[in-house]
Amino acid sequence: MNSADIGQTGVRSxxxxxxxxxxxxxxxxxxxxxxxxxxxxxxxxxxLKMGCASNQFAARVVLYTLKEHQATLIHSFPLLQAVQIDPSSTQCLTAFGSHLESLATLVPKLEPVAAICFLIKCLCDRPNASAATASSANDFHLALADIEYHLNSQLRRPFQGDAPQRFLRFAMRINNELFKTSTLxxxxxxxxTPLVQSRGTGKTRMLLQLGHMAPLLYICGKVxxxxxxxxxxxxxxLEKETAVEGKFKYLEQLNEYGNPxxxxxxxxxxxxxFxxxxxxxxxxxxxxxxxxIFEAHLxxxxxxxxxxxKQVQHHCRDKVNDPPQTPVPPVFVAVDECVDLPDDALLxxxxxxxxxLQLELRHPNQLACFWLVLLSTNSDVSSLCESNRHHRASGVASTLRHAAPRPLPTFVATGFDVLCDEHTSLDSAAQVVDLNFIRLYGRPLWASLPRSELDFWLTARQRLLGADNYDGSDQQxxxxxxxxxxxxxxxxxxDSAAFFGQQLSFSRNVVDRHMRMLTHVDAQGVLHLESPTEPVLAIAASLTMLPTPDEIAEGRKSSVQLDTKKYRSMLHTLLSLFLPSSGIDLFRDTEEELMARIVWMAAWDAVKLLELRQLDNQRAHSSGTPSSxxxxxxxxxxxxxxxxxxxxxxxIPAEMVQLDQAEQDxxxxxxxxVCKEASTRYDPGTDVQAWxxxxHFEVLNxxxxxxxxxxxxxxxxxxxxLQMKASQHGIDGIxxxxIGNLDHKFLSQQQAGTSTSTLAGTSPSNSVSTDIIAACQMTYVAWEAKYQKRALNNTKLTNEPLLxxxxxxxxxxxxxxxTKRDLLTLVTDLAASExxxxxxxxxxxxxVSIWIRGITQTDKYPCLDHLGIRDIFVALLETVQDRETHLDTDQQTAGERCRLSADAHYC
Incomplete structure (x- = not known):
């Protein structure tokens, strides 16, 4: 491979x-x-041990290995056959060094296998390209500059929330309890401290922000x-800086990664x-x-x-006016993505x-407290605080602990909605579909992704799945x-070691690869997880559950409903793997709420499936945009x-139930x-509907x-x-x-149904938040779910205001x-007689309350038929019913199965 070939592939890289x-x-x-x-x-x-170098020696090591095994790699990377790898060429080594530099600086968090794949794809990208022109080289540098500018701008965004302060207090408290005053x-x-959380939650930015409050040394340490x-x-x-303020400023500048x-x-x-x-x-x-080695070098x-x-520590304490008796903050040494280190390096x-630590204990007045922060998206770091029981059960000898050591607490509370002040008010309700707004809800990662809608959703789906496509795995x-x-x-x-390891592996995988949130790690090393409320992940999940454009087109051509196969398979996995058997004491009164949430999701998805099929038909009949x-x-x-x-x-109600005409009226x-009342707030003739x-769902606490x-x-x-807290009286969710026109701008207080003087005193109309104007057009539909063979009392449905x-x-x-209360109430009496x-x-x-009794007849929940899942849903209900019967007669010990909680409050 000559330098021209590599230079051209650099444009792609x-x-x-x-x-x-x-x-x-x-x-x-x-x-x-x-x-x-x-x-x-x-x-x-x-x-890695060479410090992610990009010199010719590093390039030669990797290129010789690739050349030696090129014939084998061609089976996985067919395009590699067209690449001539020449490790003896100086130009080739120099150009390949640029790929190593990209790997080190642009994608530092790739796992080892993915990192090698990255380099191979750089080689394969354009194997037959002609010599790179000055223009293409200029494009390459411009693209690199654009990426660097984007990364810098994201690192330098103002950090919101108090996670750095909480982490500082956490570390100081643990240091005091476990080391300074402990009698253990x-x-x-x-x-x-292991600092673990799933990807994109702002861990690195939180640590860099900590560097403004305490001494911080931020690296990817090797040996x-x-x-x-x-x-x-x-x-x-630091010795060259005579003033303590200068020493602290020097540390701060080393950690300003977004400052070119x-x-x-x-x-x-x-x-x-190096x-x-x-x-x-x-x-x-x-x-x-x-x-x-430590005595000689460290x-x-x-x-x-x-x-x-030690001077800087006192400066940090005095800077925030803490009393002199307040302990000084430790020196934080943050090692980012520590599980990507080789095993011997981490050990x-x-x-x-x-x-x-031993030196600090022997020389407490001479040495500063150096607090190691093992920062990672990978929950394997939690192994630092697992109990010896797990290590013995899995046959792993613990070389890092004394006998019966005190486990290290894991910090997971990095904060979540840290972009709250970056949320911009919407100009109209139609803007809820705008990606520029959606990306601001949830973890900071979404705001950092490329702004191209195509790239954004490909990335979001890949982050959720941990792979390119849905493979049906339990974790996915x-x-x-x-x-x-x-x-x-x-x-x-x-008590089963094998089962304990199976659960631990499952928990780690869904945190590491599928964006679940780690809430805490208990003393036995068990990971407790929850699912964040994020529109991006919910839409990425919908993209996976519902058929792709190609699957819809294939179903239309074959006249066979094949496009809901994935949907069925996911609910079947829920039935067969996760839902509890009679031997598991799942929280009472949550099963029907989970079933109702599935029904509401199915009603929404049935509408969306119809829209997607209509979109496919439009493409099929358009010569400019063929469906194929x-x-x-x-x-x-x-x-x-x-x-x-x-x-x-x-x-939506039409997908839940088919009413007689009088009831529907x-x-x-x-x-x-209610729409007519809301229409008085718009210009005459404006189309006003309920939307x-x-x-996705969230559970209130x-x-x-x-x-x-x-x-x-x-x-x-x-x-x-929303699902309400389990103890909520009256309803289970909203x-x-x-109520309004989606495209109408939130410009006039007329939409709020009140005058300027009433809504905002003497303030001018344009000073009122558009969020307030939008909120004045809100109401809700309530839902109540029951799963008892004895149906609800008919009188309660009409005489109970809490409903x-x-x-x-x-x-x-x-x-x-x-509205005074809700607009409608849907009561799903799932186990009652038809x-x-x-x-x-x-x-x-x-x-108005809509009462739906039973599940098997087609006039109840037509969405289940539209998605082809009625039999699966009925089986889910029967599983829960069987469990209720067993619990009434026999309270057994928890069995060896995974389980799901339908109420996040209990996790």
Missing amino acids: AQAWRTAIKARKDADRIQTKGAAWDDLLEAHRLW RALPYFRG VVFLAAWFETLAAD DIKQGRQTFFKHV KTAWSKLPNAERLSTHQE KQPFFDLSKQL CLQHAWNYM CFSILASRLALCFVPVRS SPNGDIRLASHARSLRQPVALKR RVDERIDG THFT NELTQISPEFLWHCWKRGVA IPIF AGPELLDLPGGAQAL RKPSARTIINTGS
Whole structure:
């Protein structure tokens, strides 16, 4: 491969986001057993030990390995056959070094196999390209500059929330309780904190923000000689600063990763560190034990750096005006993505920190407290705080602990909605589908992704699945359904070591690869998880559950309903794997709520499936955009936009029940009456309808006696439907409803049904928040789910005001809400005998309750037939019913099965 070929592939490698995603997909699909991958992984490990170097020596090591096994790799990467790999060419080595540099700087978090796939894809991208022109080289540098600018701008966004302060207090409290004042004989192996959470939750930004409050050394440490060189170089640089403020400022600048003006200085610093580390390596390799290496290389730099940083510690305490008796903050040493280190390097790092702990205990007045922060998206870091019971059960000898040590607590509370002040008010209800707004809800990752809608949804779906496509795995199925239904994984206690390991593996995988949130790690090393309320993940889950454009087109051509196969398979997995048997004590009174959430999700999805099929028909009859177009990714982006569009309210009950005309008229009259009242707030002739917008569910942790229209708007624009706390009286959940015109701008207080003076006193009209105007057009539909063979009392359906939900609070300025309570109430009496569905007015509320008894007849829940899942849903209900029967007669010990909680409050 000549330099022209490599230069041209560099243009493609500049699209690092897409290349990294494809590399992860390749890593999931290919087989990595055999000599070829053993050698490649060893080459990658050596490259890590060289500090992710991009020089010719590093390039030669990797290229020789690729050339040696090229014939084997061609089976997984056919395009590699057209690539001529020449490790003897200087130009080739230089150009390949640029790929290594991209790997080190643009995609530092790729796992080893994915990192190798990334390099192979760089080689394969354009094997037959002509020589790179000046123009293409310029395009390459412009693309790199654009990516660097984007990364810098995201790192420098203001951090919201108090996670850094909470982490600082957490570390200081643990240090005091476990080390300074502890009377325990068995201490943790070292001072430190695993900081674990799923991808994109702001862990790195939180740690960098911590550097403004306490001394922070932020690295990806490799081996002890690097650690020693780092300490030695930093101590020497800090000694040059005579004022303590200058020392702290120097540390802050080293951690300003989003500042291009400081980049050169940081690169110079670490080049010096690497050079010093290389000079120490030969001597270190001659020493036989860790203790000898630490004494020879780490001890003196540790003392020197402590001398400099003890001044900085007192400066950080005094800067916030803490009393003199307040403990100084520790020196935080953050190792990002520590599980990506080779096993021996991570073990060496932990041994080094134990050595430093022993020195600190012997010289408390001379040495600063160095607090190790093992930062990772990978929950394997939690192994640092697992009990010895698990290690013995799994046959793993613990070399990192004393006998019966005290486990290290894991910090997971990095904060979540840290972009709250970046949320921009919507100009109209139609803007809820705008990706620029959706990306601001949830974890910071979404706001950092490329703004291209196509790239965004490909990335979001890949992050949810942990792979390119849905493969039916238990982890994928759980993560998809959990993103829509707010499910939690609740581990079952068992004495079986094999079962304990199986549950632990499942928990780790869904955190590491499928964006689940880790809530805490208990003393036994069990991971407790929940599913975050994120529109992006919910829409990505919908994209997976519902058929792709190609699947819909195939179903249309074959006249066979094949496009709901995935939907059925996911619910079948829920039935066969996750739902409890009679031997598991699942929380009572939650089963029917879960079943009702599934029905509501199915009603929404049935409407969306019809819309997607209509979109396919439009493409099929359009000569300009044939349905068989090869650009399926573009059609996927179109699907994503369709899935997040609001739906007219009347279409949802129609998927839940088919009423007689008289009953249907009562429901329509209720909806139309409220719409007519809301229409007086618009210009004459404006189309005003009731709109739903719920892509996923969330579970409330508090009971509600009243609810504000502002909260309903907050939920509606995010696509959130709610399940109430289990102890809530009257109803089980609410679906927020917007009454108005989606395209109408929120410009006039007339839409709020009140005057300027009433709503905002003497303020001008344009000073009123558009969110307040939108909230004035909100109400909700309530739902109540029952699963008892004895049906509800008919009198209760018409005489119980609580069945109409909590009261709506008055609007700003005292104006009344659109409805006193809810608009409608849907009562799903799932286990009752089949009866004709009915609609009744609830007295003193104006609300209408729709009563649905039974499940098997086709006039109940037609959405189940439209999705082809009625038999699966009935089986789900029978499973729950069988369990209820067993629990009434025999309370057994929890069995060896996974279980789901339908109420996140209990997790």
